[in-house]
Amino acid sequence: MEYLLQARWMISPDFKVAKNPSVVIEDEVIVEVAVNGATPSTRGHDRKSFEKGLLCPAFVNAHTHLPETLLRGLCDDKSLHEWLFDYIWKVEPQMTNQDAKIGAILGCAELIASGCVGFIDQYFYAAEIAEAVFETGMKAYLFPSIFGEDTIQYNPESSTVEESFERAKEVYAKWNGKEKRIFVGFGPHAPFTVSEEWLSQIASTAASLRTKIHIHLNETQREVKEAKEQWGMTPIEKVADMRILEHCLAAHCIHVTDKEIALLRDAKVPILHCPQSNLKVAAGIAPIPKYLAAGAGELICLGTDGQASNNNLDILEEVMLTAILHKGLHNDPTSVTAAEALQMATRNPAQVFPKGSFCRGIKPGEKADLVVFDLSKVHLTPILDPLSNLVYSAHGSDAQLTMSNGKILYENGQFQTLDIKAVLQNASAVTREMCRRAGMEQSFSGLK
Amino acid sequence: MDLAILNARILPMVDSPHVMKDTTIVVEGDTITDIGLSTKVSVPRGAYRIDGAGKVVLPGLINTHSHAAMTLLRGYADDMKLDEWLNKWIWPLEAKMTPDDIAVGAKLAAVESALAGSTVITSMYWSIVAEGKAIAEVGIRGMLGPPCVSWRSKESVEEAKEAARELHGKYDGLLRVAMMPHAPYSVDPDLMARMRTLANEMNAKYGSLECPVIMHTHVAETQDDWQNTVNQTQEWEKNGIDTSAIHESSSVVDYLDRLGMFKNAETGVEDFLGAHCVWLSAKDIQIMRDNGVHAAHNPDSNLKLASGIAPLPELESAGITIGLGTDSACSNNVLDMFNSMRLTALLHKGKMLDPQVLPAERVLQLATIEGARALLWNQIGSLEAGKKADLITVDFRKPHLSPLHNEISHLVYAAHGSDVSETIVNGKLIVEKRKILTVDVPKLLEEAERTKDNLLQRIME
Numbered sequence: 001m002e003y004l005l006q007a008r009w010m011i012s013p014d015f016k017v018a019k020n021p022s023v024v025i026e027d028e029v030i031v032e033v034a035v036n037g038a039t040p041s042t043r044g045h046d047r048k049s050f051e052k053g054l055l056c057p058a059f060v061n062a063h064t065h066l067p068e069t070l071l072r073g074l075c076d077d078k079s080l081h082e083w084l085f086d087y088i089w090k091v092e093p094q095m096t097n098q099d100a101k102i103g104a105i106l107g108c109a110e111l112i113a114s115g116c117v118g119f120i121d122q123y124f125y126a127a128e129i130a131e132a133v134f135e136t137g138m139k140a141y142l143f144p145s146i147f148g149e150d151t152i153q154y155n156p157e158s159s160t161v162e163e164s165f166e167r168a169k170e171v172y173a174k175w176n177g178k179e180k181r182i183f184v185g186f187g188p189h190a191p192f193t194v195s196e197e198w199l200s201q202i203a204s205t206a207a208s209l210r211t212k213i214h215i216h217l218n219e220t221q222r223e224v225k226e227a228k229e230q231w232g233m234t235p236i237e238k239v240a241d242m243r244i245l246e247h248c249l250a251a252h253c254i255h256v257t258d259k260e261i262a263l264l265r266d267a268k269v270p271i272l273h274c275p276q277s278n279l280k281v282a283a284g285i286a287p288i289p290k291y292l293a294a295g296a297g298e299l300i301c302l303g304t305d306g307q308a309s310n311n312n313l314d315i316l317e318e319v320m321l322t323a324i325l326h327k328g329l330h331n332d333p334t335s336v337t338a339a340e341a342l343q344m345a346t347r348n349p350a351q352v353f354p355k356g357s358f359c360r361g362i363k364p365g366e367k368a369d370l371v372v373f374d375l376s377k378v379h380l381t382p383i384l385d386p387l388s389n390l391v392y393s394a395h396g397s398d399a400q401l402t403m404s405n406g407k408i409l410y411e412n413g414q415f416q417t418l419d420i421k422a423v424l425q426n427a428s429a430v431t432r433e434m435c436r437r438a439g440m441e442q443s444f445s446g447l448k
Numbered sequence: 449m450d451l452a453i454l455n456a457r458i459l460p461m462v463d464s465p466h467v468m469k470d471t472t473i474v475v476e477g478d479t480i481t482d483i484g485l486s487t488k489v490s491v492p493r494g495a496y497r498i499d500g501a502g503k504v505v506l507p508g509l510i511n512t513h514s515h516a517a518m519t520l521l522r523g524y525a526d527d528m529k530l531d532e533w534l535n536k537w538i539w540p541l542e543a544k545m546t547p548d549d550i551a552v553g554a555k556l557a558a559v560e561s562a563l564a565g566s567t568v569i570t571s572m573y574w575s576i577v578a579e580g581k582a583i584a585e586v587g588i589r590g591m592l593g594p595p596c597v598s599w600r601s602k603e604s605v606e607e608a609k610e611a612a613r614e615l616h617g618k619y620d621g622l623l624r625v626a627m628m629p630h631a632p633y634s635v636d637p638d639l640m641a642r643m644r645t646l647a648n649e650m651n652a653k654y655g656s657l658e659c660p661v662i663m664h665t666h667v668a669e670t671q672d673d674w675q676n677t678v679n680q681t682q683e684w685e686k687n688g689i690d691t692s693a694i695h696e697s698s699s700v701v702d703y704l705d706r707l708g709m710f711k712n713a714e715t716g717v718e719d720f721l722g723a724h725c726v727w728l729s730a731k732d733i734q735i736m737r738d739n740g741v742h743a744a745h746n747p748d749s750n751l752k753l754a755s756g757i758a759p760l761p762e763l764e765s766a767g768i769t770i771g772l773g774t775d776s777a778c779s780n781n782v783l784d785m786f787n788s789m790r791l792t793a794l795l796h797k798g799k800m801l802d803p804q805v806l807p808a809e810r811v812l813q814l815a816t817i818e819g820a821r822a823l824l825w826n827q828i829g830s831l832e833a834g835k836k837a838d839l840i841t842v843d844f845r846k847p848h849l850s851p852l853h854n855e856i857s858h859l860v861y862a863a864h865g866s867d868v869s870e871t872i873v874n875g876k877l878i879v880e881k882r883k884i885l886t887v888d889v890p891k892l893l894e895e896a897e898r899t900k901d902n903l904l905q906r907i908m909e
Contacts, residue, residue: 072850073857077807110847221801279798280861282805311861312848321791328751331671333529335754378560379782379865381522381893382900388523392752392781397866424850431851445467445852 001406004045007053009386013361015339025368028405052376058117058369059315060349063272063303065123067103072307094437095156099430100125104132106427114396115371117404122187124157130175136417143187143214144168148194190216191235203244219252236260254286265296277305301349314396338391368406451475452491456500460831465809475837478875502845508567508838509785510819513723513744513773516571517553521778544906547575552899554579558586564784564865565840572628584619587878593628598636612650631666633676636684667722668700701732710739726758737766742822747791749775771819784865808860837875
């Protein structure tokens, strides 16, 4: 594939705004970038011009449970206990592998339509998610879920811990490194759901296979309190004590001390930060300014979490929230700039993917993972600073082109790699059935 | 022209929010005349039919606090504290704005609002008559008033009278006027008291019980608001103004109460809408409750301008009527009430560490029926036969709105303004399939860019 993309503005690798960019793409890679209206040296490529387009490196959703799209809006505004025991753990165990595949494709559609090319996932049915990623042309780092004995009865896919670990290894064997778009690690849920023995074994396997583990740490105050009671240390400290912190991607990390922030920073642990979910389930607010001040800013990656606690996959919403939340919380309008927040959705999570597999900035040699936002819309006019318009005014739905490895996945509202009508119909149908099997038909409204 | 939306799901927002399925809603003139099962409702001959398949219909969202023409300043002066922002950037630039500039900005605001499903915009701004005309041209509703400030005391009063005379109840009832003293730190006690009596006068002259002239002011937006008010007293005293009311008071709310600002003494109606209401003590909340003070909650702006987080759950517990607002496009930076709903539903859960606070149904009420109550605009805010036809349709046939467990959940936790398909105001179709029918949008966008460029040029000079 050979393209010449021309836009009005571009987010440069140092997160400034460049004018009148031309980007030349050959095969899967950016080969040339010209700015200020300069003509690139290559010619004869398929040209696409975006008159009021803002060219940006593609987004990554750094913490998802993708098939949970099927649970979108199943239960909100309830206590954690009710949410889990009366809703999620009634319906989710009924999810089949076919359901999961459809849920994953629906999630891919939503991500693609909002400028996201990659995601970092922890869930069951990782093989099916991998298929969805493969078919739609996206990229993903998948971490098959592993839960311990205490909650195994809610696991829709496996009936023992051994089984889920074996499955995870199979997914790794089949899918890791596929077309350098799909990568696989292991997803032991959290130190309070997976035994120390298992956690140790899983981490050791991950290390020997040169991959990572994706784990939830310090998400709630209760979790931290109980960890201290059980082990005399917090979940982060426990994982550090087990000498496996360096192998981790850590989701949430909300209730942390300065010491823990330093531990994470020194072990170069990507922090998968989900501000909307953290608010919605009342887990708390992670101290992002502290992470930035401690020099851990490059590790912060934005995620949406699952669809029963957000409830959409729009990363730009997380970017905007990150840019305004801490200003209000600390009465400091300079806290977390728009550029800093944008990095957390682009360059930072791109660095979690193996080098050379995901665009880390628009420059020659990088993979052509790009999104063009259409700034000609009413709510984006007038334009004083395109970066400000992107962060404080735009939505994912303003994406007019989404490209992965130089392949167009989405253009002007049309999906190129999936049949959206079929996806929506299938999602509705399988969700209705899943709720019926759970004895929860009344919770599903459906749409004609 | 009569309208009918057929075979849709309808959220009338009457009593506790519930969804009516397979429903048809009929609009005749500017009024809703029927809502019921599609099999039972008869559609008038010649009515314009809108297919409701895949759509949810709800009352238009009501924006209870903004400054419309500031769309021209979208992205101008981000990341600054309120008083530097106001004094160093905003007010100097606004001084260079002409009524024509303001008309363009207000038109853009009205178009943006309509496209995002807002059928009412509350605007406190200069050249408000020009704003009003522009908003009415687009065809949405406005609750409007000029900001009244001490350094333009006489002009402020004249402009407020002019606004009431030219706009209140006009344009088929689309526009209403409020008396809008800017804030306690920019309006001396004499002018503040004058604005209260002026509201009573204007209401007597141009208003009615059904269409009152109300009051709207910035209340306790930042932690420094009260101190800034106290700091002003020295200068005001020099000009012979009696500032004893300020010295006797301990807070913004206490002071406004002392001046008798909260009620129209002639009609007995409690008609005061305070914008922001962030820095309130428990006592302030009590005073507000006892005096029927309404609040406009603007979470996006409060965060972005680093003002803080308003005590919304406490205001709710006290039974205070609360509406939602976007504030200006310069401190948000959009006029999208779906964003504001989402943030309202999420923020307080996280702050209070309670996932049950402000459920989606309640937030949707704040954005509709409660907003109407906050503006004392009783003919809108819910879909009922006999009420004015202000409604929007949201198209749910999108990946991020699928599958559909719960319509209300999706509206608050997943949808965007860009999911709005139709917007109807006063029975008139303003937006159809996401196209504005009343304005040449490409021309308007060009005009907005040009106006912004000229404005920036003028400040350089």
